[in-house]
Amino acid sequence: MKASLITNSDLVGRTEIAETNCGPIAICGTCRPALFRNLQVDQGLGHFSHYSSIIQRLEDFETIALLPGGRVTLGIEDPNIIVGYCVGSYPDSTDRWAALGDLMYELAAVEVSRNYRGCKLGEKLLGTTMNDDFFEDKIAYMCGYSWHWDLEGKGMSAAQYRSMMKHLYGKFGFREVYTNEPNITLRAENIMMIRVGLRVTPEDQMKFRHLRFGMKPIADKKPTIPAAANT
Amino acid sequence: MLKDYPKAIVTKDGDSVLLRPVTAQDEQELNKFFSEIPDDEQWFLREKLDDPHILSEFLRKLDYKRIIPIIAVRETDGKIIANVRLHLSSAPCIGHVAHLRIMVHPDFRSLKIGSWMILDCVKTAMDIGLEKLFAEFISGVEDSAIGAALKLDFRHEGTLKDYIRDSKGGYRDLIIMSRDLQTRWSDF
Numbered sequence: 001m002k003a004s005l006i007t008n009s010d011l012v013g014r015t016e017i018a019e020t021n022c023g024p025i026a027i028c029g030t031c032r033p034a035l036f037r038n039l040q041v042d043q044g045l046g047h048f049s050h051y052s053s054i055i056q057r058l059e060d061f062e063t064i065a066l067l068p069g070g071r072v073t074l075g076i077e078d079p080n081i082i083v084g085y086c087v088g089s090y091p092d093s094t095d096r097w098a099a100l101g102d103l104m105y106e107l108a109a110v111e112v113s114r115n116y117r118g119c120k121l122g123e124k125l126l127g128t129t130m131n132d133d134f135f136e137d138k139i140a141y142m143c144g145y146s147w148h149w150d151l152e153g154k155g156m157s158a159a160q161y162r163s164m165m166k167h168l169y170g171k172f173g174f175r176e177v178y179t180n181e182p183n184i185t186l187r188a189e190n191i192m193m194i195r196v197g198l199r200v201t202p203e204d205q206m207k208f209r210h211l212r213f214g215m216k217p218i219a220d221k222k223p224t225i226p227a228a229a230n231t
Numbered sequence: 232m233l234k235d236y237p238k239a240i241v242t243k244d245g246d247s248v249l250l251r252p253v254t255a256q257d258e259q260e261l262n263k264f265f266s267e268i269p270d271d272e273q274w275f276l277r278e279k280l281d282d283p284h285i286l287s288e289f290l291r292k293l294d295y296k297r298i299i300p301i302i303a304v305r306e307t308d309g310k311i312i313a314n315v316r317l318h319l320s321s322a323p324c325i326g327h328v329a330h331l332r333i334m335v336h337p338d339f340r341s342l343k344i345g346s347w348m349i350l351d352c353v354k355t356a357m358d359i360g361l362e363k364l365f366a367e368f369i370s371g372v373e374d375s376a377i378g379a380a381l382k383l384d385f386r387h388e389g390t391l392k393d394y395i396r397d398s399k400g401g402y403r404d405l406i407i408m409s410r411d412l413q414t415r416w417s418d419f
Contacts, residue, residue: 011252117235146292157413157414158413158414159357159358159360159412160360160413160415162357162358163357163358163360166358174352175234175235176238176349176350176354177238177239178238178239178240178350188350188353188354188357188383188384189357189414206247209239209241209247210241210245212241213240213243215241
């Protein structure tokens with residue numbers, strides 16, 4: 001492992017070595033833009049006959065890391081191979097969720113190379129990303145679209161993949177919510193999951209609930225049940 | 232399986248509605264719900280949950296492994312405005328399928344609550360590993376539910392002509408619909 005890369009605080013926020021059944025993998029949280037030019041992407045992250053990785057180029061990691069609030073967590077195998085990643089950022093200004101400003105934070109993708117699946121790397125990447133007090137002021141969300149899933153590579157149906165996603169994100173306090181956002185509603189397998197930070201107010205949660213259905217909150221309709229429990 | 236509940240939806244008139252599993256504490260509100268279903272629709276209920284004694288027995292024997300009953304509750308006053316039941320089987324030969332039955336309060340139709348509840352059933356059925364979901368609707372009575380099911384990728388499996396007799400002695404067709412739950416990459 002190139003220790004000079006993963007322990008350099010100018011390049012990586014924090015690093016831990018995960019002992020997996022694929023061998024030791026460095027999980028590097030809050031990667032800085034200057035890190036990526038020293039790395040390579042594993043061949044299991046790429047174009048396949050029925051599936052393409054969401055991120056395949058080092059420049060894309062750099063772009064995300066440079067976004068306001070952009071976060072990149074990488075799984076790196078000796079000496080400098082990216083074998084998995086988790087990326088997040090504030091929603092794009094064209095997204096519905098941008099209407100709530102920096103309350104919303106999107107976990108845009110978690111992906112593990114086809115060559116390193118079954119090592120629980122996804123869990124480690126997501127766990128490292130979410131292990132931050134930053135998220136207690138946020139409604140963190142993920143949108144899972146079945147057309148992005150590697151069903152062939154996993155040998156799963158879309159429903160099984162959906163359940164796997166629920167299980168993975170559920171470990172970090174996410175739960176499924178409903179929305180009429182057209183891309184989510186396009187297929188029943190698609191899923192939106194959220195994690196509400198401890199310091200997010202019931203009023204903000206109610207705004208988010210209405211936004212999920214394309215509405216502004218109605219001030220005189222007060223819930224009888226605390227909204228905090230039912231986002 | 233049911234840990235994601237309650238699930239919130241917002242109707243197009245701005246009401247917050249919570250979907251959640253039925254509990255024994257819902258007896259009073261459920262009695263009210265069924266009592267407000269018009270007589271000509273109550274006629275078609277197969278389990279006669281509009282009868283308080285049968286409803287009470289149903290609630291006493293709640294077993295989510297056999298039937299998953301979900302209600303839609305208006306958040307402002309706790310009023311039950313719809314219910315759907317996902318009927319499962321312990322028999323291995325039909326353990327891969329489930330049947331759904333749905334009823335929406337007459338005052339709350341055209342708000343897409345039924346669509347959300349059917350979608351919720353589809354997702355729940357997927358999450359518990361079922362392969363196929365069936366629904367039976369009465370032609371001319373549940374046409375809006377048929378429309379909602381079609382939009383959610385149910386397909387028409389067959390029609391049982393004159394299977395249902397209405398309260399005036401006329402006959403109606405039973406429409407059988409199904410939805411595959413375990414699509415693979417090749418299905419896309």
